[in-house]
Amino acid sequence: MAGATAHANWSSKWTFILATVGSAVGLGNIWKFPYQAGENGGGAFVLFYLAFVFLIGLPVLMAELSLGRRGQKSPVYTMRDIAALEGRSRLWELLGWSGVIGGFVIITYYSVVGGWVLAYIVKAVQGFGGFDADASRAAFGAFSTDSTSPVIWHAVFMAITVWIVARGVKGGLEKAVTYLMPALFILLIGMVIYSGITGNLQAALEFLFTPDFGKLFFDSSVNAVTGDVTETFTIRRVLNSLGLAFFSLSLGMGTIMTYGSYLTKDVNIGRSAFTIALADSAVAIMAGLAIFPIVFAYGLNPGESVGLVFITLPIAFGQMPGGEIVGALFFFLLAFAAITSAISLLEPTVSYISERTNGSRTKVAIAVGVASGSIGLLSALGQPGNILGDITIFGMDIMTAKSFLTDNIMMPAGGLFIALFAGWFVSRKNAMEELAIDVPSFKTWYFLIRYVCPIAITAVFISVLTL
């Protein structure tokens, strides 16, 4: 049968966790989480994000891992095989498809931001000396609206990703992940401490951890003539926090299913998934704690949008002793985290096409990289102020529109169908056997995946459509 490749396994349980954390931890945690928390008013958004990570993300993560381990193939074939074994419709393989397509759409803008990070390694070495808020904002603005530099860095990021995917994910990468992910973690802790001491920690803590539900659920607009403030109820930011939870955990698109397919029987999926979710959300919170004290100390706007991390941290690097080295190291480790995530976005498309066509992995990887890299040009040049900056799709610039489509529609929808499949279309006995966790944990998981996940995701979708 097509796709029945002999499957390699992870060298150990620990490499599996690190690799999955490598996929999960990336720009989503360190770039997207802080800027979206900033745009969406802080505390209440963060609270919903965390609740979604543990109540919805974690059960879906477990479901994806266990389906992957049972299927032992790429998502399309895994879903087809398991649906067949359970006597279900072949249509379930569409879920595998949506992952292939979704990963492809994400990588077309992910690599652009990855390119920004690479560019900032060089900028950090040159030094951010004397940067205040305005200078830092102006520097990012000048860079992101330039029509050549971001494009070149985007191509470099894509080339590195393709190169690694073409060589196969095993080998060097496992070793690199073992050292570099913990290094990123430690450096982040250091930066949290530095920002906490030199910045406005109290304002940051208040912003991130004091939920103001008014800011989450209401849009306020001021009437220019009368000065009256009108508040309109919205569920948009709740959907956004759900999307971010899925994005930061790499869920709903079959990526994690692929990782599960390399998993051996002796690994406890419940415990590993919990460790992964914890590490992932911890990195997001730490990024917030490194960034917001600077935001408030320098009078920046929390809603600085996609440039937030690139505007705030250089101010700190410009001031601290040895900031050139620390800054370069930070952006280097962030680039590494972004590359390990980018690999996991490209991998499903590449492995599917090579399984399907029996084509050489290298050729397929290059072709996919060139295709998504070319589409990515639109995101690079579509930044507000850049040459395609005036193009809007439903009122959003190109990158924001792609991010909306994948995070807020495709991933939650993918998560919904994975929850439905694992909870209702796989027999209880098989689900239990495959997850292989103790009975009380299984019962909790089963309840969450059958009821809580589908109902919550559907409720958020329906309210966004109707409110």
Ligand code: TRP
């Ligand atoms: N989780 C990654 C991040 O936070 C992005 C990512 C990698 C992803 N693979 C994915 C998101 C698959 C969705 C699906 O940066």
